[in-house]
Amino acid sequence: MASSPRPLPWILLGAFGTAVMLALGFWLDPVWWLMWTAPIPMLLAVPRLGFWAALLTAEAAWLGGTARIWWYLADSLEMAPVFIVVSVVVFTGLYTAATLLYRALMRRGRHWAAFLAFPAGVVAVEYLGSVINADAGGEWWSLAYTQAGQTAILQLASVTGIWGITFLLMAIPSAVATILAPGARRGLAVGIAATAAACLAAALVFGLARPVDQGPTVRAGALALPTDEDSIPVDTDKAETLFARYAREIERLGAADDLDLLVLPEKVFHTTEAQTGPYLDRWSALAVSSGIDLVLGLAVESDGHTYNAAVWIPANGHNTAEYRKQHLIPGLEDWMTPSDNGPVSIPGVGGGWALTICKDLDHAAAIAEYGDEDFGLVLAPALDFTIDGWWHSRVAVTRGVEQGFSLVRAGQIGLMTVSDARGTVLAEDARLAVADVPTEPVQTVYDRLGNWFLIPAFAILLAGIVLAVVPRRGNVAASDPDTKE
Template sequence: MAIKLGALVLSAVLFYFGTGFAPVPALTWLAPLPVLLLAPRVSGKATFTVAFLAYLLGLTNQVNFFLRTPSVPLPIGIGIIIGSSLLFGLVVWLFRALGRRGLLLLAACAPPALWVSLMYVTVLTNPTGIIWPLATSVADVPAVTQVASVTGAWGVEFMVLLAPTALAAVLWPGAAVGARLRAGVAGAAVCLLALAFGAVRLAGADSTGWRGVAVISASRYQWAPDAAKPDTQALVREYVKEIAGLPAGIDTVVLPEGTLGTDEASLERALAPLREVARDRGVDVVIGVVHRTPEIKYNYSVDLPADASAPLYYTKWHFAPGEPFRRGDKLVFARDRVGLANCMDLNFPTPIRDYARAGSSLMAVPAADEFGNGWQHSRMGLLRGVETGLSVAWAAQWGTPMISDPWGRVLAERDTESARQPFVAAFADVPSGPGPTFYARFGDWFAWLCLALAAAGLVALRSAPREPGRGVGGEGAVRQRAAGQEEPSRG
């Protein structure tokens, strides 16, 4: 009982501090290890239960968000918490089951593949998409995240789990030396190759400035305030003042999602002061507008061009269930092929991958964020940029306005939740980038590879007999001792 409780508490604490809204990346890699080391020493039922509870307790760092957010309906939030905890329990159970059959190489590789596979199924079925739990936690370590340019962020999720499963396989009690060696070499080779690729890719990164970009956010959260009201008109004037005060060299300014709420009568009048400052400063201003018509609502990212030409309207593609918005399906480009998107759109591979293939180098993304998840969601945007080879200008209402380059390096960011001044602004020169990445061109091939690898692991459970006594304290060892048999020596 003590060893189970110890593994449960240690993994739960590591998950609590290694994932979520303010993670410590080093702890992300360590969090699965205690329950993986426990697995050979207890029953399959105990393995699954301890792993499930450890992940569930670790996710208490995000409960407040799911209880309060309107962006993710509570049933879906509960499903994410419980479903991902069940998945982690299944991952550790599969590690144990393969290890007890002497298949340590598969035990190292198939469980991370199963994790990625079911996360991928989530993207295909969950209307709110996914915010990668492990990849976002290590998103501020660019050497790790570069593999996403080839595999998508699925490769980062896989690698973060592969390291502890490979180490636990090497430490499997009573296993043959050859089996341990194969698991350890394979795990180390994959991780080291990914890190070497990251180092080489970063060494070749072009930091030459191509476009000056700024993100500006009010530090008080106001979702789609009525543009006809005096307070909202004052807010627009304050934004105009902030834009006018930006340093020289800025070409694109991005404001948050839902900065204004408009209707047919107020839309043009509300945008007029921002169009004027865009013309006077020679900048494109991208602003989030929630627009109401008698029939339906639109969540727009609106580009106000520097040349005073007509505004461009991008309609948000992805919404939580039940939201009364018209869904968009078209790409919209500002000057110099700058792509427009909106907050939850980056929870999905499209449209950002489509923008990369269409020649964009920068995504202008008005966002909202809320209740503490701003940093994590901004890193979702950053990872999408690494995947596709795009810079990202992320302007959050309540979170972390951020500018990242195509290699996932944060060029500038601010925090609205702790800000004391009424507005925060971040600005930087972004490079043009490497062009569409392998992932942008070929999509989720790695997720499909993980589906095949996970299937191979599950098939192996049926085809390979369990080796009695495999693992100290396992069920087979208990039965052997009860029968007076000796466990055969290994290696």
């Protein structure tokens, strides 16, 4: 495939076309449908360009398309500049490498390999990113979450995890670009189109027809009252005022007799070791008087450390439980100590309920333990950053689809979200969300087999790399097409 004699229009189309759509589609409140078309301009352009022009085009497309996310991490999460710079270089470089692999295969006439290698390469980038950034980010970064509002597509996570959704999301534009490439024979184009369409249709049919029976329901809610501070010391006037406001609201909900349990946000108050017991007694009295089981988020000092804790406070006054957050936000939560205790089940409810906290839901491996223990309902105090309320809640909802549990998540400065094991959002609000939420666990393929989809994805990627290096027999010129550019 010869280079275009006028490369500038293709550079502009590939770089800016993809960057604009990706910036809107891969965002904290995404325009989800743009993700199904975003890579097309870039993939149309790079086979028509010389190597350096293609490299520039791909880098500009990926960097421009992800720039808003990098700014959010630097501005809202206050992550270290060196972390941001290194992450930008690594992610942009890896995405560009996947794009250049597509180009190399197309220029060698290996259209089928190009069509499949590009989505496999993007999956590999996301997985490697989750490994490199295992402690800080986990699986927070994925194109798959842009589809978390599309319940039919989201069901694929119950089989493949986020990796299958990313693969499908990139395979469709890869197929379109490959079919539209010069030299694509009619039979080849029909075969690629039919394969892509069949995969999309299979995912939709499965997503629409997937049976999910979670049995009995409980009336559950998530509540966050406005405050300009978190981890408020309980011996301050501000803490007393906020406690009084929560008490009035909880008593009001209890008087309406329309709520069984209520989840409050992450680390609302801060208690010292001596204060914790008496302070929890006050909340226990509130739970008993209102008749509502409570989950309270606290910063708790214990044994010389401060932990981010979720405390189960039942309405019967007995059998409390405490879970401590395992994954902390680098920088913002350096003053706290992470826990390695794993899931904590809630006693006295017949089993199947558990506690977690906010960022732990970004980590698929940690939440896999909840699926292993057959929890059907997970209660999660959380704290977001205003603009990321949709995204962060949908990462959490996706974990529920993967492992087969319902979720009640209270995201201060974000969203209150109640969802089931299909990822259906049953209720959502910035202040109070209440719904009848099912409580039985659902068995999923992903829970049983884990990251099995990475095996075929990496096999496809490896085969693509080999085919990009090995020249086609009888086509010596095609073995090094850039030599004549």
